[in-house]
Amino acid sequence: MPVGSDPTATRPRLTRERVLGCALDVADAGGIASLTIRSLAAELGVKPMSVYHHVANKEAILDGIVDLVFAEMELFPRDADGAWRDQIVRRAHATRHALRRHPWAIGLLESRSTPGPATLRHQEETIRILREAGFSVEMTAHASALLDSFVCGFAVQEAARPFGVTSTRPSDERGDSSPVDTEAYPHLAEMAEKHMLRPGYDFGEEFQLGLDLILGALNRSAHAGHLAPS
Amino acid sequence: MPVGSDPTATRPRLTRERVLGCALDVADAGGIASLTIRSLAAELGVKPMSVYHHVANKEAILDGIVDLVFAEMELFPRDADGAWRDQIVRRAHATRHALRRHPWAIGLLESRSTPGPATLRHQEETIRILREAGFSVEMTAHASALLDSFVCGFAVQEAARPFGVTSTRPSDERGDSSPVDTEAYPHLAEMAEKHMLRPGYDFGEEFQLGLDLILGALNRSAHAGHLAPS
DNA sequence: CCATTCTACCGTACTTAGTACGATTCGGCT
DNA sequence: AGCCGAATCGTACTAAGTACGGTAGAATGG
Numbered sequence: 001m002p003v004g005s006d007p008t009a010t011r012p013r014l015t016r017e018r019v020l021g022c023a024l025d026v027a028d029a030g031g032i033a034s035l036t037i038r039s040l041a042a043e044l045g046v047k048p049m050s051v052y053h054h055v056a057n058k059e060a061i062l063d064g065i066v067d068l069v070f071a072e073m074e075l076f077p078r079d080a081d082g083a084w085r086d087q088i089v090r091r092a093h094a095t096r097h098a099l100r101r102h103p104w105a106i107g108l109l110e111s112r113s114t115p116g117p118a119t120l121r122h123q124e125e126t127i128r129i130l131r132e133a134g135f136s137v138e139m140t141a142h143a144s145a146l147l148d149s150f151v152c153g154f155a156v157q158e159a160a161r162p163f164g165v166t167s168t169r170p171s172d173e174r175g176d177s178s179p180v181d182t183e184a185y186p187h188l189a190e191m192a193e194k195h196m197l198r199p200g201y202d203f204g205e206e207f208q209l210g211l212d213l214i215l216g217a218l219n220r221s222a223h224a225g226h227l228a229p230s
Numbered sequence: 231m232p233v234g235s236d237p238t239a240t241r242p243r244l245t246r247e248r249v250l251g252c253a254l255d256v257a258d259a260g261g262i263a264s265l266t267i268r269s270l271a272a273e274l275g276v277k278p279m280s281v282y283h284h285v286a287n288k289e290a291i292l293d294g295i296v297d298l299v300f301a302e303m304e305l306f307p308r309d310a311d312g313a314w315r316d317q318i319v320r321r322a323h324a325t326r327h328a329l330r331r332h333p334w335a336i337g338l339l340e341s342r343s344t345p346g347p348a349t350l351r352h353q354e355e356t357i358r359i360l361r362e363a364g365f366s367v368e369m370t371a372h373a374s375a376l377l378d379s380f381v382c383g384f385a386v387q388e389a390a391r392p393f394g395v396t397s398t399r400p401s402d403e404r405g406d407s408s409p410v411d412t413e414a415y416p417h418l419a420e421m422a423e424k425h426m427l428r429p430g431y432d433f434g435e436e437f438q439l440g441l442d443l444i445l446g447a448l449n450r451s452a453h454a455g456h457l458a459p460s
Numbered sequence: 461c462c463a464t465t466c467t468a469c470c471g472t473a474c475t476t477a478g479t480a481c482g483a484t485t486c487g488g489c490t
Numbered sequence: 491a492g493c494c495g496a497a498t499c500g501t502a503c504t505a506a507g508t509a510c511g512g513t514a515g516a517a518t519g520g
Contacts, residue, residue, distance in 0.1 A: 014468075036506060049508075050469050058507065107340040110333060110389045120415055127417040141425045145387065145433070146380070146440040153383025157375065159340045184347075185354040187361055195371045203375070210376040217447035244497075266477060279479075280498050288478070 014046060016054045020064040024102070027065060032104035035061075062108055067116025069105045073098045074118065074125075084133030085215050091126065092151050092211055099155035106155050139222045150214060154207055161203060244276060246284040250294040254332070257295060262334035265291075292338055297346025299335045303328045304348065304355075314363030315445055321356065322381050322441055329385035336385050369452045380444060384437055391433060 022044050027035045037058060041048040055061050076094040079087065099106055115123075126147065130140040182189040195201065252273050257265045267288060271278040285291050306324040309317065329336055345353075356377065360370040412419040425431065 037508080038506070047470050048506095049471080052508075053468060103340060106386075107337040109386055110337040112390060117414075120410070120418065124415040124418045127421055131417055131420075137421060137424050141421060142436055142439050142443075145384070145436040146443065149381075149383035149387055149440060150376070150379050151383065152386050153379035153381065154375070156336075156339055156382050156386070157379055160342060180350070185350055187357040188350065188354045190361075191357050191367060191371060194367050206372055206375040209372050210379060213372075213376065213447045213451060214444065217443045221443060267479080268477070277499050278477095279500080282479070283497060 014044065014050060014054055016064075019044065019051050019054045020061065020068055023061050024065045024068050027104050028102060032107065063112055063114060063116060065102075066105055066108050066112055067118045069098050069102045070116065070122050071118035072101070073122060084129050085219070087129045088126070088147065088215065089208075089211060091129075092147065093207075095122075095151050096155060096158075096207060099152075100158060103155075103159040106152070106159055109152070135222055143218050143222070146214060146218070150210060154210065158203065244274065244280060244284055246294075249274065249281050249284045250291065250298055253291050254295045254298050257334050258332060262337065293342055293344060293346060296335055296338050296342055297348045299328050299332045300346065300352050301348035302331075303352060314359050315449070317359045318356070318377065318445065319441060321359075322377065323437075325352075325381050326385060326388075326437060329382075330388060333385075333389040336382070336389055339382070365452055373448050373452070376444060376448070380440060384440065388433065 019040070023035055023040050026040055026043055030039075037048050037051060040061075041051055044051065051061075055064065073091070073094045076090060079090070082090075123144070126144050127140055130143050131137075135143060180189045180192050196203070249270070253265055253270050256270055256273055260269075267278050267281060270291075271281055274281065281291075285294065303321070303324045306320060309320070312320075353374070356374050357370055360373050361367075365373060410419045410422050426433070
């Protein structure tokens with residue numbers, strides 16, 4: 001019965017790419033918890049069971065969108081000729097920004113043990129830069145472990161950052177709305193008051209500072225002075 | 231009808247502490263996905279709805295067990311008199327070990343924005359050590375952000391580490407069982423072959439190396455030479 | 461041009477999970 | 491003994507993952 005609108009004509013046909021891309025959009029819009037087979041199917045204009053013809057199960061979707069996030073990190077000017085230090089810095093910022101755009105990806109990283117191609121390319125590229133900068137195999141292993149840890153950990157800090165709104169907790173005992181309990185955590189309170197809660201403070205700036213400190217130390221440690229970078 | 235065994239006599243009475251402690255055990259035993267209200271209740275020897283009289287909802291349970299993990303980090307010799315560097319190192323190792331024992335906690339960190347008391351004590355203590363070591367407020371902020379990022383990020387790397395079993399993938403095109411595709415990722419392959427996959431290699435050693443490098447750089451950066459530590 | 465077959469999509473239904481709501485039980489008080 | 495509040499439980503509703511089988515339209519072969 002060819003009566004009424006034909007929905008299949010206007011639908012761009014389901015593919016694995018479309019499924020994963022849409023899944024990423026849903027996760028970005030409402031958090032990873034809002035990404036369900038049903039919400040995804042609705043967004044795709046399709047019935048739930050249809051997506052199972054393009055992905056094995058939900059785990060595969062999660063693997064897929066994590067790899068999409070890594071793929072996003074590759075979308076920045078490569079500049080393979082620049083100093084190794086600049087290359088590393090650019091990559092680190094690209095990684096941080098991707099994880100900031102998709103904070104749910106951080107929580108997924110821990111449970112995923114089968115890296116996708118973009119994830120592997122990401123690792124490969126970091127190692128390549130360091131090796132071509134003259135680092136030994138051992139030193140490259142140390143440096144990449146250190147750098148990856150810092151970048152990834154910083155993203156976690158940023159995602160979990162509770163400051164900014166003093167939270168919605170009605171402050172149990174006293175009626176003060178101080179962001180931190182000054183008596184129980186004096187140093188934390190001092191830090192918050194004198195540094196973090198200042199008007200122009202941006203936690204993101206700690207990223208460049210930490211990165212510079214690490215890169216400076218790596219440079220010293222590996223090249224012992226002969227090969228001045230920045 | 232007082233016939234049969236009286237189950238309430240032998241049960242130690244439910245409390246918030248018992249609920250959270252048991253939730254942590256369940257998560258440790260079967261992963262965070264296996265922690266459901268029902269599995270938790272079964273482990274407690276109680277019906278599902280009973281736990282809701284001690285915690286608001288599942289989110290509160292997750293908040294609670296994350297804080298328990300942080301509390302676990304406090305169970306190490308304090309030695310508040312030692313050199314600041316040693317204190318930081320001990321704390322870092324305690325943190326890493328706690329996150330290794332409870333890898334699911336890492337994935338939870340990202341989504342939790344209301345830190346518990348143990349979490350706050352943990353922050354407070356790090357800041358205290360640095361401040362009492364003579365770091366300025368600003369430098370302490372930089373140092374603690376850097377250190378926390380590294381420790382936390384390292385834990386993520388460790389949890390997500392795919393190496394060790396070459397995975398169960400039947401290697402798509404070629405029949406080789408090489409852990410990494412040598413042609414597509416030459417540097418990664420070299421690194422794996424010449425370093426990671428060596429008999430005595432332990433990724434955990436990268437932790438101490440990275441930590442030492444960071445602490446050395448912090449020391450230099452902050453004290454400019456006058457206050458030689460280790 | 462029709463029959464077969466393959467693929468993509470869908471309908472139904474089963475299972476598990478979170479939890480609202482009200483009933484019930486129990487320990488301690490007067 | 492009788493009462494009260496807190497702890498526990500029974501029932502049931504909703505949502506999510508997905509197994510299983512059906513169907514319709516495109517591709518293929520005669």
